[in-house]
Amino acid sequence: MSIFTNKSEKLFIFFFFAIGLVIPLFLADNVFYINKISSMIIIAIFVMSLDYLVGRSGLITLGHAMFYGIGGYIFTIIAPEYETVNFWIYTFYVMSISAFVALIVGFIVLRTSGIYMIMITLALSQMCFYYFADSVDYGGFDGLFIYIKPETSIFGFNFLDLNNESHFYYLCLLSLFNCFVFFKVLMKSSFGRVIDALKENPERATALGYNIFHFRLIAYVIASSLAAYAGYLFALQYGFVNPSMMSWEVSATALVMALLGGLGSIYGAILGAFAYEGLHYVLEHVTQYWMFFMGCLIILMVLTLKNGLSGLLSNLVGDKENE
C-alpha cells in the first residue's frame, strides 16, 4: 500500500527530498543558506503538525506556537547548563513533557469547538507567553541561552555533530521526512480514518460509537508534541529561546503557511512554509516596504488558488481527483 494520496504528492516529495539531500554539496561554502534552509525545514515541521490538526482533524487553533515555545524552553530549562547531554534522550524528555502538557491543555480546550476553541487556545498561549516574558528565572523578554549543544550518539556511535551546520541540516531534513511519513501512515491507519470521518460528519461517527473527545484529544497531543519537537530544533539551531516564539503572531503565521500550502494535504505544509519564508526573505532584501508586496501576494494567492499551492500543483500534474 502506498502512502501517497496522488501523483503530485509523490512527485513533490520525491523531488523535494532528492534536492534536499544533495543541496548542501552545492552550498558547502555558504553556511548561511544551509542555516536558512534548516530553519525553513523546522518551520515546515511545525506547520505540518498544525496542518494535521486544522486540515485533517478540523481543530482550528491560534495557540499552536505555545507548544513550539514550550519545546524550546523545556530543553533549556531541564538540560544542565554546562554539560553535554544526549540529543535523543532529551528529544524523548521534551516530547513526553510537552505531550503531558498537551493532554491537560487539550482536556480543557477540546470542550469547546470552532471559533471558541480558536479563542481559548489563543488565551492559553498568551498566558504562557506572559508567564515566560514576566519570569525572572527564565530570562524574561530577553530569553535564555543554550551554551552547549547536545551530542547525538546512539550506543556510543556518533554520526552527527550539531555544531556543524550541514549535519544539523540533515537532522532537520530527516526529521521532516519522518514527520511526513508518520502523518501519512497515521492517516492510513484506522485511527486516521476515524479522525477524517469525525471531521466530515461528527454526528455519524458518534452514532457509530466512537468517542469524539478521545480521538480529538489524541490528535491534539500528537500534533502538539511534534510542534514542541520543532521548537526544540529551533532552540538548538541558534542556541537560544525567547518568549516571542510563542506570540500569537507565530501561530497566525503558521496558519497562513498551512493555508497557502493547501489545508489537510500534509505535504502542502512544506510548500506553504517554503513559499512564505522564501517570499519573505526575497522581498525584505528588495525593499523596506516588503510588507506591501507580501500582502498583495497573499491576497492574490487566496483569490486565485482554491486549494492552496498543493492544489495548484495537483492541477499542473493533472491529478484526476484531489483525493
Add this chain to the structure above:
Amino acid sequence: MNNKNKSCLTTIPVFIATFLIAFSTSVLAENKPEPIKVGVMLPFSGVYAGLGDSIRNGLKLALQEKGYKASGRLIQLVEVDTEAKPARASELTLGLVDNDKSDFVIGPVHSGVAMGMINTIRNKDSIMIIPNAGANAATGAFCQPNVFRTSFSSWQTAYPMGKEAANMGYKKIVTLSWNYGFGKESLAAFEESFVAAGGEVVKKILVPFPKTEFQPYLTQIASIKPDAVFVFFAGGGAVKFVKDYDTMGLKGKIPLLGSGFLTEGTTAAQGKAAEGLLTTLHYADTIDSSKNKKFRADYKAKFNKSADLFAVQGYDAGQLIIQAVEAVKGNIEDKAALIYQMELLEIDSPRGKFRFSKAHNPIQSIYLRKVVNGLNTVVKESVTNLEDPARGCKL
C-alpha cells in the same frame, strides 16, 4: 481553457519573477571583494521602526561626510529589517556575517535582539557595533572582544538621576516602568543611587509590556502621594504616559522625573504635556559645541527633521567605523589589530568626546535636561565621564 489553469498561469510567473530577483541580488553581491561591508540590522517595521530610521540616518550622515570612504576603501551598507523580533536575530546576523561577508554589523535597537546577535557573533570575525540596545549584560556579563557599543548601558542613563532626585530634596519616590529588561535595569540603577543618597523607593510598579493603559497606575500613584515619580518609558509608550500624566492632573503636583528616553524623539507628539520635564541622558539637543550644532544643522538639512539621540548614536557608529579603518590604514582583515585600535580611539561625538571602557561601552558624561519648547535643553552636566561598572565582564 478552464479556470483552474488560468489561475496557474497568473501565479507561476509571480513566483518565478520573485526568485529571479532573489538570485540576481545574491549573485551581484558576491562580485566585489574590495569594499568594506557594513551590515545594518535595525527595525524598519513595527513599534521600534522610528528608532531604526533615526539610527540609519545618523549613520548615513557620518559616512557621507567622508564620501562613503575610509583609507581609500569604499564602504557599502547592507540593510535588513529585524522587525524587533528576537527569534529572528541569529538568522539575520548569520546572513550578514556569513552570506554578505560583513566586516562590521551595526545593530540592533531592541535588547532581546541584541542578546541573540551577540550570542551568534561572538565566535565570528565580524565586529558588532550596538547603536542603541542598552542591556547592561551586553557590555557586562556577556561582553565580547568583538562587540562595541556607541550608545549607553541602561545603568548609565538612570544612575545619575537618583543622586539628582535626592539633591532636589525628594525623600519618597514611586518608580514605574514596563516589565522588561531595559525598564527593570533603569529602575534598579535609579534606586541604587537614590537609596545610597538617603532616599526611599516606596513603591515599584511594573507595567506589562507593551500595555499603554496607564490610568489605573496613575490613580494608584495619586493615592500614594509620593514626593516625586521616576519612570522609564520609550517611544510610543513614553508619549502616552506623559500625556496621561498631564491629563490626569498629576503634572505640576507630583514632579515627574525620567530616564531621558521619556522625552527623546517624542516631544513633538507629546506637545505641551512634556514641557518642563526633567530627565537624565548622555545627550541633549542644546549641547553647546560646534560639533553638535553642525551635526544638527546637517541632519536637519538632509532629512528634514530634527536630530535626536538615536541619530547621534548611529552617527557615532559611522564615525567609529571610519576612524577604526583609518587607524589600521585600511587593513581591516587583521581583526585583533583592528579591535586593539578601536579600544584606543576617541570619538568626537555631538554629545561630547568619549572613549571606550574595557568592556567597550562609552565612558561619557550624563546631562540633566529639561524640556523647553520641545527641545531637551541642558540644565547641567550631572556626571562627567561616567563609566559603567561592567559587572561580570572579564575583558
Add this chain to the structure above:
Amino acid sequence: MDTYFFLVQLLNGVQYGLLLFLIASGLTLIFGVMGILNLAHGSMYMIGAYLAYYFTALTDSFAIAVIISSLIALVIGLLIERFLISHLYKRDHLDQVLLTVGLIFIFNAVQSFVWGNDPLGVEVPSALSGSIQLTELLEYSDYRLFISLICICVAVAMYYIINRTKLGMLIRAGESDRAMVENLGVDISKLFTIVFAIGVVLAALAGIISAPIVSLVPGMGEHVLISCFVVVVIGGLGSIKGAFVAALLVGIVDTFASVLIPEISSMSIYLLMSLILLIKPQGLFKS
C-alpha cells in the same frame, strides 16, 4: 482601599471598557452576520487614527477630520468587501481570514510609507481640553468623558438599529439563518456589503476619536486586536449586547488587576476569558 480610590478606578475601568466596546463592536457585527473573523480590524483602527492625525494637521479642525476620516474608512470598507471578500463567500471561512492577514501587511506598509515611523500625537480639540477635578490630586479630562459619551451613543444607536429597523431585522435574521434571508428575496450580498462597511467604519471611528489620547505608532492596531477578540468572545460572538457587557467587564477587571494583583495582571483578561468559556462555552450572550 478607600472609597475614593475605588470609585476613581471604577471610572477608569468603565471608561476603558467603553472604548473597548467601540473597537470591538464592528468586529462582532461582521462576525455575527458574515461569519468572517476580520483580523484586519485592528489595522482599520490604526488607519483611522492616522487619518485623524493627517486631516487635523491639514484642516486645523478635529471635527472636520473626524468626518472626512470616517468617510474614507467607509469607502475603504466598501472597496474591500466588493473587490476582495465578495469573491470568497463560497469558500472556506479560513480563506477569508487569510485574506484579512494579507490586508494587515498592506495597511502596515501603507502606514509606514505615508506617515513614517516616528510616534505621532494629536492635540485634544480646544473645546474639550478642560478637565474636572476629582480628588485633591486627580483630574479627569473633558475629552475622555466625551469619548465615553460617544461610545454610549454608538451603543444605543446600534441597539436601536438592530432591534427597531428593517436593516436590523435582516442582520438578526442573517445571524440565525442565512438561507432563510435569501429565500425571503433579500439580496444577501448587499446586506454583507453594508454590514462590512459599518464594521470597518466603527473600527476606524474608534481609532479616530482615540487619536488625541493615544500615541500613534506602527503596529498599534495589532495590540488592540487581541483585546477585541477577548471582548467579542466573552460577550458571545455576534452579540452587540454581549460585547457591551463584556467590554465593561474586561475594562474593569483589567484596571483592578493592574493595581491589586500586579503579578498576574498581564494574564488577567485571558484568565477571565478562559474561566467564562469553561462555564459558558458560547460566551455570555449567545443568541
